[in-house]
Amino acid sequence: MKLWRVPLDAGHVKVTRGIVHVIEDRCKGCGYCIEYCPTHILGFSKHYNKKGYHPPQILNPDGCVHCRYCEIICPEFAIYSVEAPKPDTQPEE
């Protein structure tokens, strides 16, 4: 996530990160996940799925904050995010 100001406690607060998965053949290309991803990291891919729709692709994998909104807005059960393993360099809370 891009921050416009680095928080003073940046070293202590864990920013959750996610890894997005797309089940391409379930997607019907509505674009809801793309439109409403808060960090705008999704876009339509160029290729077609089995049903002839363009599934989303992840343009900036590092930008996913694992908010799971793409997962809950998707009418097709076609996209979800899992929490990325945390780098162990950060101090415990």
Next chain:
Amino acid sequence: MESAKKGKTQSKQPPRHPLDDWLRTDRMPHIWCPGCGIGTAFSACLSAMAATGLPKENFVMVSGIGCSARGAGYANVDSYHTTHGRAIPFATGLKLANPDLNVVVFSGDGDLFAIGGNHFIHAARRNVDLTVVCVNNYNYGMTGGQVAATTPHLAKTTTTPRGNPENPFNIPLLAFAAGAAYVARWTMLHARDLMDSIEEALKKPGFSFIEVLSPCPINYGRRNKEKALDTLHIYQEQTIIKNGAHPAELEGRQDGKIVLGKFWDVAKPSCNELYEKTCRPDFGKDHAA
């Protein structure tokens, strides 16, 4: 592409959606059109069921007929796809026969408030312990987009080409006036609030009603110059959350906005409870809801 993440944090996750346990995955993709909001409302309903922590065996889903009513056929719990308008009578029977079940009705505005309207008001009056989720897409989607009891005044449908001359039901007011214990309204864009609301309703004894505004881009949207994303933008920009607003104030729009929120939440004895107390005071104790 399973994931664009190519770094060493890449987990080899199989493409299994978190709700796949609750879905009849062999029936995916479902029949709903691209951009149809029913899938999102349905997803929120399944998430809420999962979030209660209750086992799948505790749930039954009942639907009537219509696009929304296809829901029952996709839920991986015991489910009933009944006749048009009759989801609530089937659900009432299930609840009376086995009070331990958590009975969810998932259906459309036409099914629940036009042909099934009478069943709705009486189930609310009797405070039958059901959770009723109504997908309101302002029309009869399945049969080609006819006017419904929920179609806004002046909206165009196949049967109101000059615009709807009538006024729609204020369905939260109807539910409240008929005696529901819990009344809320969200849009499918407010998916998190919707999920929380359904979860709360599932845990609550008595008749709970949740209206979900949802786009039907194919039949309603097309005739009212609303693409699927336009409808979502309306849900985003022209809604206001007012928890506790009196249902009588929800008529049409307030200051140009559609009012969302939890409007009503009271404790009162459920249908099963009253029946046991009144008609079977001696041997009904362990069955009181």
